[in-house]
Every structure is written in structure tokens, then in C-alpha cells.
Amino acid sequence: MTTNDWLADTRTSYDTVAVNYAVQVRDAIAGHQYLRAALGLFADSVRAAGGGPVADVGCGPGHVTAHLHELGVDAFGIDLSPRMIDAARRDHPGLRFEVGSMTNLDLPAASVAGLIAWQSLIHVPDDEVPTVFRHFHRALRPGGPLQLLFHVGDESQVKTQGYGGHPMKIHVHRRQPDQVATWLSDAGFEVEAQMLLNPDQEASQAFLFARRKPYR
Template sequence: MTEPDFLRATRTAYDSWAAPYAELFANGLEDFPLDRAMLAAFADFVRTDGGGPVADLGCGPGHVTSLLHSLGLDASGVDLSAEMIAIARTARPDLRFEVGSMTALDLADGGLGGVVARYSIIHTPPERLPGVCAEFHRVLAPGGHLLVAFQAHDDPSELAESFDHKVALAYRWSPDRVAGLLTEAGFTEKARLHRAPTESERAFPQCHLLLSKA
């Protein structure tokens, strides 16, 4: 099967940015207490509901995967970029990292207790987002949990607005529209965080959606 152009372009861009990107997040999420709180809540739900394995999709250099592990989860990472995965494996040899795409995950149906997609849907063309939502649903066990984070915009009439990302073409999303797509895919929303941007996040609001598989 021919690989879509957007996957090829995103992989190439992140391969070339892997080292500076890893340096940018060397301190993990120390400057993002609300983001950490959402990840902690996600971890609590996963542990309470059986503590199954968790996949950090679009894991980059593995800083979020490592945090999930520290929260008591059996966490592993998946990323499109082989260079990112090489950095993650070197920095965190005790954790599992694999190259892969969230458009077609090499994971069994219903095998996960949780999925985190933190700023990894932003490079997905809008017409392909429903397929990604369906893939999240496929790999999660019944009652499994999903945490999605992305740059947001406030026009509910538009699903996505493109913006000039430092690495590759990216999209800001309507929180209501993304939540609607995930509901259509079989998820139930549990919580939503819509926060103001930090100085390093330009002027874009940030959204986290916490959901469970119905």
C-alpha cells in the first residue's frame, strides 16, 4: 500500500528535527502543571479500571511515556519518526518504543487499557481524523481510556484551521468538533481542559480531552 504524502512529509520533518526537539523537552513537563494533572487523572482512571497497557502515540523522545511509567502504568511509545524512536530508546532503555503510525497501528484489537495522543493528531489532515479516531477505539479494551491534546481554535463551524508549525504542516482543532468525532467513534467524554497558552505556545489556546471507550 502506498504511504500517504502527509505521513512521509511528517516523518521526514521530525527525523531532521529530532535532536533539537528532544533538547526542547529535556525537562519533560515541569512547566505545564495542568497538563501533568490531566495525565495524572488519566493514569488514575486506567489503574482503577484494571491497569492494562498504555500506548503513548506520537511519543517523540519519550518524555510523556516516561511520566506515564512513573505514574504506575505499563507504558510504551509509538512514533512515526525513526530518529525520535532512536533517541527515546537511548534515553530510556527500560521502556519500549516502536516506529509506527496511528493511522494503522500494529496493535491487537482491544489490547490496551489506555491511549495518549498528546499533540500527535495535529499533523493529520482533517479528512483523515475520523479514521484515526476509529483506530484509537479499535486498540482500546472496553472501558479503556483516551487522552488527546491539541492546539485549539474557537470556531465550532470549522473542524480545523491550519497553522505554521515549526516542524511540519499542522492543524488547530475545534474542541467541540473533535469531541463529536470521538463520540461518533464510540467514546464518552469524561473531562475537558481548555487552558490559556504559555509564552512558548504563541497565542493558541490548548485543549485536553479525556474520554473512555463506551
């Protein structure tokens, strides 16, 4: 499958489910103390690094972007799906959202003070992840924090239905934190911490807290 194929499938799928997805995740952060804690830690890291604009890459309907804004972070969102961006602008007027792809991140070099990507890397094939991390590294200021949230595992599946029963065609890649940490290190990041959510359950997720090395 070419990059254009899986990107087109992902874009179309999330365009289809955008309205239902926005409803489903609207209160997800408020109801999960560990998600709130992770975002609070990220916001503190951005401030400790000097503050500035923060990119929420794969922002979906903007719930993470909005929560960061409530924490005093100058956050803006980027998503592959135009319908998701429409939902984000509708639900969070006054915040900045734009259509874009993490595989070709259209941000100037060293232009963001922090970057966050929650459950968006899961749709990127293994051979494309290093390219994505190079884009993240280029866009981040030296010393800027990066936070990832992704599904843990060793398999990839094709999701054909979801979020209100609508048809989808997206690949969902589960990965081990150590593998993702290696890719980050190769791209010029220093991994500072890992955290597992629901480690004893099949639907485990992982946070990685990293920082662009200031000397590279």
C-alpha cells in the same frame, strides 16, 4: 495531498529535528503543573479500569511515556519518526518504543488498557481523523480511557522551520474541542471532560478526556 505525502513529510521533518526536539521538551512536564495533573488523572483512570499496557501514540522522544512509567503505568511509545524512536530509546532505556503510524495502528484489538496522544493528532488532516479514532477504538479495551492534547483554533498552517532552525514541512491543524468530541462520539467514545490551557491566548491548547464505551 495523499496520505502517503503528508505522512512522508511529517516523518522526514521529525527525523530532521529529533535531537533538538528531545532537548526542548525534556523538562516540559516537570515545569507545567497542569500537564502533570492531566497525566496523573489519566494514570488514575487506567488503574480504575483494571490496569494494563498503555499506548502513547505519537510519543516523540518519550517524555510522556517516561512520566507515565514513573506514575506506575505500564506505558509504551509509538511514533512515526524512526529518529524520534532512537531518541526515546536513548533517553529512556528499558522502556518499549516502536515505529508506527496512528493511521494504521498495528495493535491487536482490545490490547491496551489506555491510550494517550499528545500533540500528535495536530498533523493529521480532518478527513483522516475518523480513521485514526477508529484505530484507537479498536485497540482500546471496553471502558479504557483516552486522553488527547491538541492546539485549539480554526486554521491550518504549514510549518517550514523549527526546533533548532532546521527545515520542516508539516501541516499543523488547530481544531475546536467540540469538533474533536463529535468525531470521538462517532467512533464509539464517550467524552467525559474538556480542559483548556491558556484559553485567552492565541496558543491555546485543549485536553479531551474520553473513554471507549463498554457496550460498543
